[in-house]
Amino acid sequence: MWKYLLEKEFKQFFRDPGLPRMALMFPVLMMLVFPFAVSMEIRNINLAVVDGSRSLESSRLIEECISSGYFRLVEVCDSPEEAMRLMDDNDADAIITIGPDFAADVATGAGFPVGIKVNTVNGTRGSIGAQYLQACIRMYLQERNAGAAGMDSGTGMAASAAPVIDVSEKYYFNAYLDYKLFMIPALIVIGITMITAFLPALNIVSEKETGTIEQINVTPVSKTAFIICKMIPYWAISFFVLTACLLIAWAVFGYTCRGNLLWLYLYTTLDIIVMAGLGLLISNYSSNAQQAMFVIWFFAVIFMLMSGIFTPIASMPDWAQAITYFNPMRYYADAMRAVYLKGSSPLEIWYDAAGLAAIGIAMVSWAIASYRKSSD
Amino acid sequence: MEENVIHIRNLTKKFGDFTAVDHISFDVRRGEIFGFLGANGAGKTTAMRILCGLSRPTEGEGTVAGYDICSEQEKIKRNIGYMSQKFSLYPDLTVRENIRLFGGIYGLKDRQIREKTDAVLDVLGMQSERDQFAGALPLGWKQKLAFSIAMVHDPGIIFLDEPTGGVDPETRRRFWEMIYDAAERRVTVFVTTHYMDEAEYCDRVSVMVDGRIAALDSPDRLKSEFHAGNMDEVFGIIAGRAGREE
Numbered sequence: 289m290w291k292y293l294l295e296k297e298f299k300q301f302f303r304d305p306g307l308p309r310m311a312l313m314f315p316v317l318m319m320l321v322f323p324f325a326v327s328m329e330i331r332n333i334n335l336a337v338v339d340g341s342r343s344l345e346s347s348r349l350i351e352e353c354i355s356s357g358y359f360r361l362v363e364v365c366d367s368p369e370e371a372m373r374l375m376d377d378n379d380a381d382a383i384i385t386i387g388p389d390f391a392a393d394v395a396t397g398a399g400f401p402v403g404i405k406v407n408t409v410n411g412t413r414g415s416i417g418a419q420y421l422q423a424c425i426r427m428y429l430q431e432r433n434a435g436a437a438g439m440d441s442g443t444g445m446a447a448s449a450a451p452v453i454d455v456s457e458k459y460y461f462n463a464y465l466d467y468k469l470f471m472i473p474a475l476i477v478i479g480i481t482m483i484t485a486f487l488p489a490l491n492i493v494s495e496k497e498t499g500t501i502e503q504i505n506v507t508p509v510s511k512t513a514f515i516i517c518k519m520i521p522y523w524a525i526s527f528f529v530l531t532a533c534l535l536i537a538w539a540v541f542g543y544t545c546r547g548n549l550l551w552l553y554l555y556t557t558l559d560i561i562v563m564a565g566l567g568l569l570i571s572n573y574s575s576n577a578q579q580a581m582f583v584i585w586f587f588a589v590i591f592m593l594m595s596g597i598f599t600p601i602a603s604m605p606d607w608a609q610a611i612t613y614f615n616p617m618r619y620y621a622d623a624m625r626a627v628y629l630k631g632s633s634p635l636e637i638w639y640d641a642a643g644l645a646a647i648g649i650a651m652v653s654w655a656i657a658s659y660r661k662s663s664d
Numbered sequence: 665m666e667e668n669v670i671h672i673r674n675l676t677k678k679f680g681d682f683t684a685v686d687h688i689s690f691d692v693r694r695g696e697i698f699g700f701l702g703a704n705g706a707g708k709t710t711a712m713r714i715l716c717g718l719s720r721p722t723e724g725e726g727t728v729a730g731y732d733i734c735s736e737q738e739k740i741k742r743n744i745g746y747m748s749q750k751f752s753l754y755p756d757l758t759v760r761e762n763i764r765l766f767g768g769i770y771g772l773k774d775r776q777i778r779e780k781t782d783a784v785l786d787v788l789g790m791q792s793e794r795d796q797f798a799g800a801l802p803l804g805w806k807q808k809l810a811f812s813i814a815m816v817h818d819p820g821i822i823f824l825d826e827p828t829g830g831v832d833p834e835t836r837r838r839f840w841e842m843i844y845d846a847a848e849r850r851v852t853v854f855v856t857t858h859y860m861d862e863a864e865y866c867d868r869v870s871v872m873v874d875g876r877i878a879a880l881d882s883p884d885r886l887k888s889e890f891h892a893g894n895m896d897e898v899f900g901i902i903a904g905r906a907g908r909e910e
Contacts, residue, residue, distance in 0.1 A: 289768060289769055289771065291768065292764065292765050292767075292768025292769060293765075293768075293769070295764075295765070295768075296754065296757065296761070296765050299756075299757060299761065300754070300756050300757070303756050304756070498750070498752075498755065499748060499750030499752050500752050500753070500754055502718075502748055502750070502752060503746070503748065503752035503753075504769075505718055506716050506717065506718060506741055506744070506746040506823075507741060507766070507769045507770065508738055508741045508742045508769070508770070508771075509769055
């Protein structure tokens with residue numbers, strides 16, 4: 289009986305006009321397009337300058353900011369009002385205002401008349417932009433003091449008298465803070481979750497819509513056999529997608545998994561069980577594809593936003609953190625990143641396996657119980 | 665006296681306050697063509713789903729093919745065939761693959777499936793269409809194929825839920841020839857229909873009104889009882905008493 293049901297599912301999959309192509313396109317898109325699109329690195333901040341000083345010193349400061357590579361000089365304005373208008377029109381993200389007495393004040397050490405205004409409509413972009421600008425100003429001052437110290441050791445006294453704390457940073461696991469490397473395991477997580485939750489749900493609902501499920505229900509096919517035969521093709525597709533993604537990440541970006549590949553597949557298997565269970569569960573409660581699509585979409589958004597893929601879970605409020613414990617994607621994403629980036633093994637991340645297994649058992653048993661052959 | 669293969673007593677199905685099937689009782693003999701008539705909403709689909717093991721009765725008892733309708737649903741399923749008004753084959757599988765799938769589900773071996781496939785294709789005259797997708801066949805052919813597939817495991821009873829909906833009279837007549845062939849092979853045929861000319865072909869018919877069986881007899885006796893010229897008039901008289909809205 290199993291043989292014939294599986295044969296049917298695979299034949300239907302490969303005959304579908306869209307599904308096989310989608311299975312091929314998905315890993316390619318995920319690995320070649322999305323890593324660039326979801327990058328959180330802030331670049332190309334549009335900077336407007338109000339230079340009241342128009343001196344050599346002020347142009348050196350501006351030069352320092354532009355040469356950092358993070359800013360794009362939009363315009364050097366004559367008045368603060370003109371700069372604000374640029375910001376209002378969304379042409380400038382940040383404004384640096386240099387006072388008319390800048391050169392003189394810096395030379396005498398009387399002050400540092402520089403103001404920063406940042407557009408924080410996008411909070412992250414704004415606050416990171418402000419940090420970059422401050423860093424640029426610090427660099428400018430350091431260089432200037434170093435130059436001044438060389439010329440005149442007298443003015444350098446105050447600086448050298450202060451204790452100097454040198455903070456040096458060392459980054460582990462992703463030494464160049466490469467956001468693409470950080471996102472690649474997470475994108476695999478999202479892709480596999482989509483495939484394994486969407487496709488089986490729509491599959492069952494389409495059998496409901498054509499009435500073929502009724503025909504299966506009057507046969508001696510057991511609930512378990514029918515559900516498992518539905519799941520197996522999606523296991524196969526997910527492993528194909530996972531393998532293709534890893535190969536593309538290696539061939540195109542030169543990224544390799546630091547941990548044992550076996551663990552990636554193990555955690556993927558656990559996630560697939562959870563997601564296939566969820567997909568079937570949803571399809572059991574939906575009578576048409578539209579309903580099923582909407583419910584899955586609803587879950588997919590919650591899963592992604594509360595998984596720690598885009599924002600760290602540790603910085604969520606306590607109640608939100610509590611919700612993430614019920615989110616299978618939280619465990620799967622954490623495990624995939626740990627294995628891929630850090631080389632962890634299940635010994636270190638056993639809790640991810642436990643979380644997935646617990647949710648998976650609940651989902652699958654519920655799915656099987658709710659797929660009632662004998663409805664009321 | 666022929667044995668009864670379907671034996672139903674006081675069968676009742678309630679959905680909340682609504683009584684879809686209200687204490688019906690009847691017997692169907694082996695090899696009989698039993699017509700199950702009723703307006704939409706009269707409860708005939710609900711009753712049929714219980715007989716096929718798809719639904720459990722709220723009250724009452726009965727057996728189908730010798731198995732209890734409450735506790736032995738899986739055994740019933742193995743011994744009946746079912747074809748519904750919705751064309752229920754897989755449109756993206758070929759004719760041959762559909763036969764193979766359902767043969768396999770009912771536990772036939774590969775060799776048996778091959779023999780069965782050839783036999784079915786010969787009878788239907790569909791050898792040249794065997795590798796066509798079932799979804800691409802004309803409706804009349806689909807129905808005949810669906811009927812043959814419902815019979816693939818040689819069940820003792822076959823349930824047909826409005827099997828000839830939407831086809832021309834000629835195609836319906838040929839479909840009924842298949843039903844007669846099955847009945848000659850001692851297969852019990854339990855059929856619901858909208859077409860009153862088809863009711864004339866049945867050995868006995870029951871007419872359901874408001875969840876109850878309002879009449880049950882052979883078409884000839886029903887016609888004389890209600891002084892009607894044909895089954896259409898009989899049905900009009902009986903169904904006209906319905907109190908329940910559709």
